Amino acid sequence: MAQSKKYLNYIGGRWIPAKSGKTFPNINPANKEEVIGLLPESGSGDVDLAVKAAEKAYGEWRLVPPPKRAEYILKASLLIQKRKEELARLMTREMGKVLRETRGDIQETIDMGFYVAGEGRRLFGQTTTSELKDKFAMSVRMPIGVCGLITPWNFPMAIPSWKIFPALVCGNTVVFKPAEDTPLSAHKMIEILEEAGLPKGVVNLVHGGPSTGEAIVRHPRIRLISFTGSCEVGKLVAEHCGKVLKRCSLEMGGKNAQIVMEDADLNLALEGAVWGAYGTTGQRCTATSRVFVQEGIFEKFKKMFVERSREIKIGDGLKEGIEMGPIINEVQRKRVHEYVEIGKKEGAKLEIGGKFAKGKDLDKGFFYEPTVFTEANNKMRIYREEIFGPVACLISFKRFEDAIRMVNDTTYGLSSSIYSKDVNFAMRAIRDIEAGITYVNGPTIGAEVHLPFGGVKNTGNGHREGGETAIDIFSEWKSVFIDYSGKLQKAQIDVD
Numbered sequence: 001m002a003q004s005k006k007y008l009n010y011i012g013g014r015w016i017p018a019k020s021g022k023t024f025p026n027i028n029p030a031n032k033e034e035v036i037g038l039l040p041e042s043g044s045g046d047v048d049l050a051v052k053a054a055e056k057a058y059g060e061w062r063l064v065p066p067p068k069r070a071e072y073i074l075k076a077s078l079l080i081q082k083r084k085e086e087l088a089r090l091m092t093r094e095m096g097k098v099l100r101e102t103r104g105d106i107q108e109t110i111d112m113g114f115y116v117a118g119e120g121r122r123l124f125g126q127t128t129t130s131e132l133k134d135k136f137a138m139s140v141r142m143p144i145g146v147c148g149l150i151t152p153w154n155f156p157m158a159i160p161s162w163k164i165f166p167a168l169v170c171g172n173t174v175v176f177k178p179a180e181d182t183p184l185s186a187h188k189m190i191e192i193l194e195e196a197g198l199p200k201g202v203v204n205l206v207h208g209g210p211s212t213g214e215a216i217v218r219h220p221r222i223r224l225i226s227f228t229g230s231c232e233v234g235k236l237v238a239e240h241c242g243k244v245l246k247r248c249s250l251e252m253g254g255k256n257a258q259i260v261m262e263d264a265d266l267n268l269a270l271e272g273a274v275w276g277a278y279g280t281t282g283q284r285c286t287a288t289s290r291v292f293v294q295e296g297i298f299e300k301f302k303k304m305f306v307e308r309s310r311e312i313k314i315g316d317g318l319k320e321g322i323e324m325g326p327i328i329n330e331v332q333r334k335r336v337h338e339y340v341e342i343g344k345k346e347g348a349k350l351e352i353g354g355k356f357a358k359g360k361d362l363d364k365g366f367f368y369e370p371t372v373f374t375e376a377n378n379k380m381r382i383y384r385e386e387i388f389g390p391v392a393c394l395i396s397f398k399r400f401e402d403a404i405r406m407v408n409d410t411t412y413g414l415s416s417s418i419y420s421k422d423v424n425f426a427m428r429a430i431r432d433i434e435a436g437i438t439y440v441n442g443p444t445i446g447a448e449v450h451l452p453f454g455g456v457k458n459t460g461n462g463h464r465e466g467g468e469t470a471i472d473i474f475s476e477w478k479s480v481f482i483d484y485s486g487k488l489q490k491a492q493i494d495v496d
C-alpha cells in the first residue's frame with residue numbers, strides 16, 4: 001500500500017507534528033480502503049502551545065485596523081474562489097457529499113469571507129446623547145482574546161468559515177480544532193490563510209478528536225468557545241463554560257419539519273422534501289426529518305415521496321449523476337440503522353429503505369438506502385430524536401393548528417418549512433413555529449450567510465451565527481463617555 005501523506009498542526013506560523021508523534025487516518029467514506037492522509041493526534045500540550053502562540057499574536061493583531069484585518073479575509077476568499085473546484089473534489093473525497101454540494105460548501109465559505117470582509121469597514125457601534133452637558137457617549141466593539149473553535153464534519157469548510165472569519169475581523173486570535181472526519185478541508189483553509197499573509201499565530205490549527213476538543217474547552221486562557229456539533233457534546237461544553245464563566249456559543253442539532261398543506265403545489269413540496277431529507281445524505285442540522293402532510297393529500301404525497309426515494313441515485317459523490325453520497329463513517333451508519341430498528345420496534349411502518357445500500361460500487365463505502373417511515377407518532381424516538389441520516393417520517397394531520405402543535409412537539413428548534421399558496425397559513429406558520437428559521441415554499445435546508453443562523457430550545461444557547469449576529473458572538477461591547485466640561489459631573493445627580 002502506498003504511504004499516506006502526513007499532515008501537521010499549524011502553530012505560531014509553523015507546521016509541526018503533535019507532541020505525541022501519533023496520527024489518525026482520514027478515510028474516504030465512499031471507499032473505506034482509501035486513506036486520504038494521516039493527521040496529528042494532538043493532546044493538551046499541543047493545545048497549550050497553540051494558546052501561547054495565539055496569545056502572543058493577539059497583542060499586535062487586536063491593534064491592526066479592522067479594514068486591514070478584513071483584507072486578509074478577502075484575499076483568502078479570493079484564493080478559495082480560484083481553487084473552488086479542486087477544494088470541492090477534495091472535500092467530496094473526505095466527507096462524501098456529492099460534488100454539487102461540496103461546491104456549495106466552498107461557495108458558502110467564499111460568501112462568508114466576502115460578507116465578513118465588508119464588516120471590516122462597519123463593525124458599527126452607536127453614538128448617542130449624554131444626559132449631561134459637554135459630554136459625549138458612544139459604544140464600541142472590542143475583541144475578546146483567544147477563541148477556541150470546534151467544528152463538525154458535515155460542512156467541513158463552511159462552518160469553520162462562519163467562526164474563523166468573524167473571529168478574526170473582530171480582532172481575536174484563534175485555536176481551531178476541526179472534526180476528525182474532515183481534517184483536510186480545514187487544513188487547506190489554513191494553508192490558504194497563510195498564503196494570504198495572515199500574521200503568524202493569529203490562526204492556529206490543532207487536529208484531533210474529542211480529547212483535543214476537551215483540552216481546548218478546558219484551557220483557562222481561552223476566553224471564548226464557539227462550538228457546532230451534537231447536543232450531547234454541546235451540553236458538556238456548556239457545563240464546563242458555565243462553571244468557569246467562559247463565554248460560549250453553541251450550535252447543535254435539529255428535528256426539522258416541513259408542513260404540506262392541501263393547497264400546496266405538490267410537485268414543489270415533493271422536490272423540497274426530497275432535497276431536505278436526502279441532501280448531504282440527511283446529515284445536515286437543518287435536514288427535513290419529519291414531513292407533515294394534510295390528510296386529504298397524504299396518500300398521494302406518500303406515493304410520490306416513496307417513488308422518488310426509490311429513484312435516488314446513490315454512489316461516490318465524485319461521479320456524474322449521483323444524487324446521494326455515503327454516510328460519514330461506519331459508527332454513524334450503524335447509529336442510523338439502529339434508529340431504523342427502533343422505529344420498527346416502536347410500531348412505525350417502514351415504507352422503503354432501512355438497509356445498508358449494497359452493490360458493486362457501494363460495498364466499499366458507508367452507503368445507506370433512502371428510508372421512509374409512516375405511522376410514526378410523538379411517543380416514538382424516531383419522531384423526537386435527531387437521526388442524522390437519510391430517514392424521513394411522513395405524518396398525516398387534519399387542521400393547520402394540529403400541524404403547528406406537532407411541529408413544535410420536540411426539544412429542538414432549528415429549521416422549519418411550510419408549503420401553501422395561502423398567505424394566511426404562511427404568516428401564521430412564521431409566527432407560531434418555534435424555530436430559528438422558517439421557509440415558505442422552500443425546503444428546511446439552504447441558509448444564506450448574511451442572515452442570522454441558529455435555533456431555539458435545545459438547538460442552541462441563544463446566539464446566532466451568520467449575519468451581523470456573528471459579530472455579536474466574537475466581540476464585547478464597551479460604553480465610552482468623554483467629558484469635555486472640565487469639571488466633575490455626576491450622572492443621575494447633576495441633571496438639574
Ligand code: NAD
Binds near residue numbers: 159213230231251414
Ligand atoms: P460531535 O458533537 O460529535 O462533534 C463535534 C466536534 O466536537 C468535533 O470536532 C469533535 O471532535 C468535538 N468533540 C467531541 N467530543 C468533545 C468533547 N467532549 N469536548 C470538546 N469537543 C468535543 O458532532 P458531529 O457528529 O461532528 O456533528 C454532527 C452534529 O452536529 C449533529 O448533531 C448536527 O445537528 C450538529 N450540527 C449543528 C449545526 C448547527 O449550526 N446547528 C451545524 C452542523 C452540524
